[in-house]
Amino acid sequence: MSKEERITAEEAIDRYADMVYRLALSQMKNTTDADDLFQEVFVRLVSHIQELESWEHVKAWLIRVTINCAKKHFGQYWNKNVDFMEEPERVADESGGYELPEEHPVRTAVQKLPPKYRLVIHLYYFEEKTVAEIARLTEQKETTVKSQMHRAREMLKGLIPEQYDG
Amino acid sequence: MSDNRTDRQTFDRSVREQYNRETAQVHAPAELIHRTKDAVRREEQRIAQEQAGQKMSEQQSGSSRAKAGRAYGRLHRWALGTAAAAVVLLVGASGLFFGRVGRSSEKSASDTAVQEIASDTAAVEETEAETVGEGGLGKQLGTAANTADDAVEEIAPASAKEEKRKYEPRPQTVAAESAAAAISGAADETTDGMMDTTAAGDRTEADLGAVKESAVDSSADAVPALTGVQFYDKDKNVVEAEALWYNAARIESILIQWEGGTPVDVKIFRTPAGSETAEQTELLMTKSIPDGDTSVLLDADMLHDAGMGSHLFFELDFGTQVVKSEEYNIFYDESVLPDAGD
Numbered sequence: 001m002s003k004e005e006r007i008t009a010e011e012a013i014d015r016y017a018d019m020v021y022r023l024a025l026s027q028m029k030n031t032t033d034a035d036d037l038f039q040e041v042f043v044r045l046v047s048h049i050q051e052l053e054s055w056e057h058v059k060a061w062l063i064r065v066t067i068n069c070a071k072k073h074f075g076q077y078w079n080k081n082v083d084f085m086e087e088p089e090r091v092a093d094e095s096g097g098y099e100l101p102e103e104h105p106v107r108t109a110v111q112k113l114p115p116k117y118r119l120v121i122h123l124y125y126f127e128e129k130t131v132a133e134i135a136r137l138t139e140q141k142e143t144t145v146k147s148q149m150h151r152a153r154e155m156l157k158g159l160i161p162e163q164y165d166g
Numbered sequence: 167m168s169d170n171r172t173d174r175q176t177f178d179r180s181v182r183e184q185y186n187r188e189t190a191q192v193h194a195p196a197e198l199i200h201r202t203k204d205a206v207r208r209e210e211q212r213i214a215q216e217q218a219g220q221k222m223s224e225q226q227s228g229s230s231r232a233k234a235g236r237a238y239g240r241l242h243r244w245a246l247g248t249a250a251a252a253v254v255l256l257v258g259a260s261g262l263f264f265g266r267v268g269r270s271s272e273k274s275a276s277d278t279a280v281q282e283i284a285s286d287t288a289a290v291e292e293t294e295a296e297t298v299g300e301g302g303l304g305k306q307l308g309t310a311a312n313t314a315d316d317a318v319e320e321i322a323p324a325s326a327k328e329e330k331r332k333y334e335p336r337p338q339t340v341a342a343e344s345a346a347a348a349i350s351g352a353a354d355e356t357t358d359g360m361m362d363t364t365a366a367g368d369r370t371e372a373d374l375g376a377v378k379e380s381a382v383d384s385s386a387d388a389v390p391a392l393t394g395v396q397f398y399d400k401d402k403n404v405v406e407a408e409a410l411w412y413n414a415a416r417i418e419s420i421l422i423q424w425e426g427g428t429p430v431d432v433k434i435f436r437t438p439a440g441s442e443t444a445e446q447t448e449l450l451m452t453k454s455i456p457d458g459d460t461s462v463l464l465d466a467d468m469l470h471d472a473g474m475g476s477h478l479f480f481e482l483d484f485g486t487q488v489v490k491s492e493e494y495n496i497f498y499d500e501s502v503l504p505d506a507g508d
């Protein structure tokens with residue numbers, strides 16, 4: 001990377017705001033918590049920005065820290081197989097407005113999964129991470145990730161409307 | 167078996183595509199991005215200030231080392247007093263010796279001449295005695311060996327410093343001052359007349375004993391300790407913990423009190439709540455403390471950006487010892503403030 005391409009936190013926000021927000025939203029129980037998590041992650045980045053040598057590092061760091069902060073936020077809830085959605089999710093669209101969850105049937109179904117299943121599904125489907133990469137990011141064994149993927153898919157079959165089921 | 171796999175793959179692909187389509191429609195709200203950029207700029211400023219503070223702290227730690235050196239030097243100074251006493255005794259002994267020489271050599275020299283010789287020789291002896299002090303006591307004390315006058319000068323500012331720190335007068339301090347005066351007197355006598363120095367030396371030795379004892383006693387009394395941490399709201403009322411948690415939104419200032427000396431600086435640290443977060447501990451503020459102060463009132467602005475729960479603790483660097491406070495649980499919820507509904 002040339003010196004002109006200096007990595008700054010603000011530039012990181014411009015590049016990865018959507019990625020972090022989507023991941024945060026997939027992990028938190030509502031948009032308020034997702035907003036808090038989003039902000040915390042980028043504020044933390046300021047202290048570590050000099051340690052990150054490339055935008056790929058920044059991206060990996062952001063995913064890792066978002067996951068860790070979400071885990072920390074949920075604390076004891078993290079490992080419980082409970083339905084997190086305490087209130088109907090409202091997600092921001094591109095224009096800054098909000099859409100009803102009915103317009104996102106698969107996302108809504110994914111949101112009903114336990115957080116650890118949501119995480120592997122989001123990373124595997126949307127971020128296109130491999131099982132090995134997910135294992136590294138979540139600090140789990142690959143077999144555990146595979147098992148979580150399998151269970152998540154099984155649960156999704158019962159949650160997703162028929163038209164998306166094959 | 168093969169059909170099952172195909173079904174699973176089809177389902178997976180279908181769900182994946184739909185999930186990606188739906189998720190791609192989600193974007194971080196512009197207002198959140200704007201707010202986060204503001205927070206990032208504030209954090210950058212805070213870090214810049216912190217780095218500037220750390221530079222100051224490094225300078226202060228230089229001063230801290232100097233303070234520690236002074237504390238260490240005090241021990242030397244008492245020992246230097248002992249060296250001064252040794253000088254006095256040696257000079258006294260040499261005075262007696264040369265007094266006898268003077269009396270036995272009446273045939274070849276007048277009393278005045280003898281006194282001159284004795285005086286000159288005494289000066290040599292005094293120098294030698296100092297050298298002995300350096301070589302003997304100096305081995306224990308390093309290279310610091312001063313004359314009695316220097317020792318007195320060192321003790322005197324130490325006493326003045328004790329007063330400046332507004333400690334309650336302790337008997338040991340008074341004894342140390344009187345002993346210092348006695349040493350001073352003994353030193354004067356040494357230069358005035360050699361014949362009287364034996365008595366002066368004895369007295370100095372006795373006084374030095376008192377000084378040594380008082381030095382040990384007074385160092386035992388002055389144990390640096392943190393005596394209190396209080397959080398205050400904007401109306402200067404004490405903010406109490408609710409179920410062991412303090413709401414940082416209420417806290418406007420923090421009062422920290424201590425005893426047993428003056429810390430070089432006070433540092434405030436914050437560790438995010440949760441497990442295995444120790445490595446995420448961050449330094450929020452470093453405040454240098456003027457000599458003699460026994461408390462400091464700090465602005466609590468740095469607590470007002472706390473996103474989630476965290477633990478706060480304070481460190482007081484007394485130069486030779488760092489005193490750490492207990493941890494205070496804090497969270498930030500401005501909805502409890504009276505004007506939050508506006």
